[in-house]
Amino acid sequence: MDFKASDEQLLIREGAARLVGRYADRADAETYWRALWAEFAEAGWLGLVAPGDLGGLAADGPSLNVFMGELGRAGVATPFVECAVTSMDLLAKWGTTEQQAALIPDMVGGRRVVIPVLGEEAYSAEPPKTMPRARRKRDGWSLSGAASLVPAGGWADTFLLSAAVEDQPMFFLVPADADGLSVQHAAHIDGRTAADINFSDLRLPEDAALGAEDAPTLEDIRSAAARSIAALCADSAGAMSFLLDRTVQYVEQRQQFGRKLSANQAVEHRIARMAIAVDEAQAISLLASLAADTPGASQDTILSSAKAKIGEAARFVGQSAIQLHGGMGVSEALPIGRYFKRLIAFETAFGSTAWHVRRITDHIGRPHGKGNGPAYDASPITLS
Amino acid sequence: MDLCFSPQEREFRSEVIAFLDEKLTSDLRRQQRLNTSFFSDPDLGLRWHRILFEKGWIAPSWPREYGGAEWTVAQRYIYDIESHRAGAPYLQVQGLRMIGPLIMKFGTDAQKAKYLPKILSGEDYWCQGYSEPNAGSDLSALTTRATPDGDDYIVSGSKIWTTHAHHANRMFALVRTADTPKRQDGISFLLIDMQTPGITVRPIITIDGEHEVNEVFFDDVRVPQAERIGPENGGWECAKYLLEFERGGGFSCGSLRASLERALRLAHAAKARGGAAADPSIFDRLARIRIDLDALEMLELRVMSGLEAGRNPGVASSVMKIRASEIRQSISEAAVDSLGTEALRWYPQRPLKRHAFDTPIDEDAAAAMPIYLSERAHTIFAGATEIQLSIIAKSIFRYGR
Numbered sequence: 001m002d003f004k005a006s007d008e009q010l011l012i013r014e015g016a017a018r019l020v021g022r023y024a025d026r027a028d029a030e031t032y033w034r035a036l037w038a039e040f041a042e043a044g045w046l047g048l049v050a051p052g053d054l055g056g057l058a059a060d061g062p063s064l065n066v067f068m069g070e071l072g073r074a075g076v077a078t079p080f081v082e083c084a085v086t087s088m089d090l091l092a093k094w095g096t097t098e099q100q101a102a103l104i105p106d107m108v109g110g111r112r113v114v115i116p117v118l119g120e121e122a123y124s125a126e127p128p129k130t131m132p133r134a135r136r137k138r139d140g141w142s143l144s145g146a147a148s149l150v151p152a153g154g155w156a157d158t159f160l161l162s163a164a165v166e167d168q169p170m171f172f173l174v175p176a177d178a179d180g181l182s183v184q185h186a187a188h189i190d191g192r193t194a195a196d197i198n199f200s201d202l203r204l205p206e207d208a209a210l211g212a213e214d215a216p217t218l219e220d221i222r223s224a225a226a227r228s229i230a231a232l233c234a235d236s237a238g239a240m241s242f243l244l245d246r247t248v249q250y251v252e253q254r255q256q257f258g259r260k261l262s263a264n265q266a267v268e269h270r271i272a273r274m275a276i277a278v279d280e281a282q283a284i285s286l287l288a289s290l291a292a293d294t295p296g297a298s299q300d301t302i303l304s305s306a307k308a309k310i311g312e313a314a315r316f317v318g319q320s321a322i323q324l325h326g327g328m329g330v331s332e333a334l335p336i337g338r339y340f341k342r343l344i345a346f347e348t349a350f351g352s353t354a355w356h357v358r359r360i361t362d363h364i365g366r367p368h369g370k371g372n373g374p375a376y377d378a379s380p381i382t383l384s
Numbered sequence: 385m386d387l388c389f390s391p392q393e394r395e396f397r398s399e400v401i402a403f404l405d406e407k408l409t410s411d412l413r414r415q416q417r418l419n420t421s422f423f424s425d426p427d428l429g430l431r432w433h434r435i436l437f438e439k440g441w442i443a444p445s446w447p448r449e450y451g452g453a454e455w456t457v458a459q460r461y462i463y464d465i466e467s468h469r470a471g472a473p474y475l476q477v478q479g480l481r482m483i484g485p486l487i488m489k490f491g492t493d494a495q496k497a498k499y500l501p502k503i504l505s506g507e508d509y510w511c512q513g514y515s516e517p518n519a520g521s522d523l524s525a526l527t528t529r530a531t532p533d534g535d536d537y538i539v540s541g542s543k544i545w546t547t548h549a550h551h552a553n554r555m556f557a558l559v560r561t562a563d564t565p566k567r568q569d570g571i572s573f574l575l576i577d578m579q580t581p582g583i584t585v586r587p588i589i590t591i592d593g594e595h596e597v598n599e600v601f602f603d604d605v606r607v608p609q610a611e612r613i614g615p616e617n618g619g620w621e622c623a624k625y626l627l628e629f630e631r632g633g634g635f636s637c638g639s640l641r642a643s644l645e646r647a648l649r650l651a652h653a654a655k656a657r658g659g660a661a662a663d664p665s666i667f668d669r670l671a672r673i674r675i676d677l678d679a680l681e682m683l684e685l686r687v688m689s690g691l692e693a694g695r696n697p698g699v700a701s702s703v704m705k706i707r708a709s710e711i712r713q714s715i716s717e718a719a720v721d722s723l724g725t726e727a728l729r730w731y732p733q734r735p736l737k738r739h740a741f742d743t744p745i746d747e748d749a750a751a752a753m754p755i756y757l758s759e760r761a762h763t764i765f766a767g768a769t770e771i772q773l774s775i776i777a778k779s780i781f782r783y784g785r
Contacts, residue, residue: 241785244785248781271777272774381682
């Protein structure tokens with residue numbers, strides 16, 4: 001057990017803060033994101049979690065955590081988690097050597113943005129009634145279906161699309177400009193350009209499929225997404241700490257009734273509750289990032305814990321930031337609303353708060369009691 | 385950074401488990417199951433204290449030079465989790481976690497030599513003389529006065545809510561030694577022998593049926609000035625330091641995990657029985673508590689690691705105190721709710737272990753309501769939640785985060 005930040009992690013924090021700091025306070029993501037993306041590539045950040053033998057830095061969870069924390073604080077809108085974490089992890093896990101060699105160096109170099117289109121089935125209490133389907137053809141595959149509001153989908157060069165073969169999910173590499181694929185850009189409250197995509201009998205070559213040999217189960221997909229969830233948790237904790245800092249500044253400076261807002265105990269206590277929520281979010285996001293590096297029995301429950309805790313904390317901190325800013329909190333003139341919307345978007349990614357709470361509920365709602373562990377699982381967070 | 389145990393830590397964990405298996409008798413476990421308070425009665429707490437003292441494990445965080453085990457944070461965490469999971473009795477914290485560390489930091493060599501060994505051995509039993517009838521949350525309004533007289537002070541006044549004053553042979557107390565414009569500047573920190581003539585202890589019975597807290601009256605009580613910690617009128621510094629450690633000096637996640645496990649056991653028993661108390665929503669509540677506990681546990685690990693590196697818990701102690709007390713209350717509330725009307729059956733004798741119960745789950749059930757009532761005090765003592773919130777906010781306004 002060790003909780004000291006390494007020198008490498010401190011360097012990452014510093015470097016990331018310096019870089020994204022120049023883009024903070026900008027609401028025009030559509031105009032700046034490519035420039036920022038090029039700077040990410042230049043600095044090597046796009047390969048932060050990519051395997052070392054494919055030009056990546058193979059950084060560990062806590063390193064990704066500090067990096068994402070700075071992105072969240074600066075509130076910059078990029079497809080980083082989608083491309084450099086989720087797609088990277090899916091490719092690393094199920095891509096063939098050829099697929100990896102063809103894509104990862106371009107992704108790390110910032111030349112290709114690969115956006116995952118994950119079905120909801122891995123994070124739903126009720127499986128969706130319709131999901132994209134793939135059929136094997138003599139010379140390849142035929143895909144039909146749709147996906148709505150794919151986050152950052154408007155910025156994709158390639159989609160990594162999940163579709164069911166019989167009842168088995170598989171991933172397919174689909175160029176964004178493929179014939180038979182309709183990509184409609186859609187505005188998203190997270191500030192990025194999303195996409196509604198439709199395809200009917202979309203023809204793909206044999207080698208467009210990932211993991212044809214070793215098809216993933218829903219559990220596999222969830223575990224491949226572990227690092228993405230941890231990354232989003234860190235991003236949200238960073239955004240929450242920004243909201244807290246701005247709100248503290250505001251209540252210290254704004255005067256009403258002849259005194260600072262902060263001189264009122266009701267305000268003081270709300271600020272303290274926000275600070276507690278931010279502390280908890282940062283602590284559990286770090287926990288999630290450590291768990292993401294450690295496959296095992298407790299990984300699932302820790303990630304659900306973190307996702308649910310931060311989901312609720314994010315609502316509280318976001319809503320409190322608006323409340324304490326009064327009328328200014330609902331004005332577009334301040335960045336408060338922009339951060340709040342980013343946090344709302346977090347709540348629905350990779351399973352809602354309710355879904356993750358339910359996963360814990362199911363976990364503790366059945367007897368355990370193997371070996372000398374607890375009879376019902378209230379076990380500690382330690383990963384052993 | 386990592387959360388995995390090293391081979392040495394794993395080995396230590398096995399050693400802890402083996403020790404608990406051997407020393408934690410079924411009688412001790414039973415008594416702890418029926419212990420409705422965070423403060424064990426000496427009959428239970430001191431028995432366990434002496435066993436740990438013999439093993440050399442009584443003061444995990446104390447430096448070796450003072451007779452502590454000087455464990456790493458990971459070792460302390462492992463011990464905390466495993467001992468509570470096994471059902472070990474709660475220890476009296478006033479000596480080990482409060483006055484002990486304070487004497488190490490601010491005491492003279494003579495004071496260290498006189499008191500530290502007896503805290504470790506359990507020979508001295510300490511109580512805390514802080515609150516007064518008119519100085520609760522507003523602690524610096526205290527008026528118990530210590531007037532110099534030769535080499536002594538003459539102490540007059542009264543303290544209230546003094547936990548285990550009726551068991552203690554020593555008290556550490558805040559007393560007024562000067563009337564200064566800023567009230568905090570006229571307070572001194574005294575160590576008082578409870579056998580000194582002029583001290584009267586009067587019980588207060590709380591809503592859980594326990595005699596745990598007291599009023600203590602001082603009628604011209606003579607206390608040597610040599611028993612003062614720190615300079616005269618310098619007591620507030622000591623008080624604040626001690627409160628930081630009281631609020632955040634140790635892990636609470638181990639005992640919270642054990643309480644949650646107990647509440648889960650009660651909820652599963654209710655589910656098996658069926659009926660009005662067996663509402664499935666109880667598992668949702670317990671799941672949310674588990675989530676809160678994961679966050680708190682990680683927070684504690686981070687703060688304790690910082691302490692190891694030589695820092696005070698600072699304002700983090702207020703954050704942990706608020707969350708630990710709230711989580712603790714939510715667990716006992718869920719435990720009571722999962723019992724339905726059976727939670728209302730009242731067993732009047734105290735300690736509760738005087739009653740005979742058939743099974744451990746009956747014991748858990750009988751203890752649930754008194755524990756719930758007893759834990760109402762957790763968001764009040766050591767600085768009420770509202771006070772902690774103001775401390776957190778003022779620290780942010782003053783220093784940023």
